[in-house]
Amino acid sequence: MKTLRCNILSVILTVVFLSGSLFAEGEAEGVSPEIALQRLMLGNKRFVKSKVIHPNQNAKRRGDLTKGQHPFAIVVTCSDSRVSPEILFDLGLGDIFVIRVAGNVVDDNALGSIEYAAEHLGSKLVVVLGHSKCGAVSATVQGGEIPGHIKSITDAIKPAVDKAKSQSGDVIENSIKNNAKLVAEKIRTSKPILEELIKENKLMVAPAEYDISTGTVTLLK
């Protein structure tokens, strides 16, 4: 009996080793919002410690994904070149549905993209990921004349900055946190699809901040 148990254990460990990780498949099927969040945070931990495994980045995965995609999470983040979600969460192809725009703000197109991933692809979690030293937030804090279409981004970030002005501490850092939280709230209260999915516990929205220096993702309360 003991030998049999040992054999089963060694088979399981071999499978885990060969597949790269317990979560190598990265499918949304049967994944709760909490497990989805855990996957992201575990991947970030590997990235911070330089213990990355680069899951789901081979020809087999590419081939499997021709049948369809089921990303387990949606990440809304900034276009900043230092904030690449697949890299900082140590993930691969088909794992996350990513929406990137400077300042990680959301408009109707972004909300439509989130709705598509949550409703049709089965994603269970939305992480709104702001980051330290965000140029879009800094520009909004600075104010003044803002040229062209950049103004539509700073206008969207402005409520977060206005709130930060009455808070103690660093205005830019507080604005970054406020912005991620306000965007998360906008997603949570988006009608009719997202709000309903959240009520049914089929979707969770979590604001977070990425530190471009340490590589750490911290969830915001």
Ligand SMILES: [Zn+2]
């Ligand atoms: Zn940014």
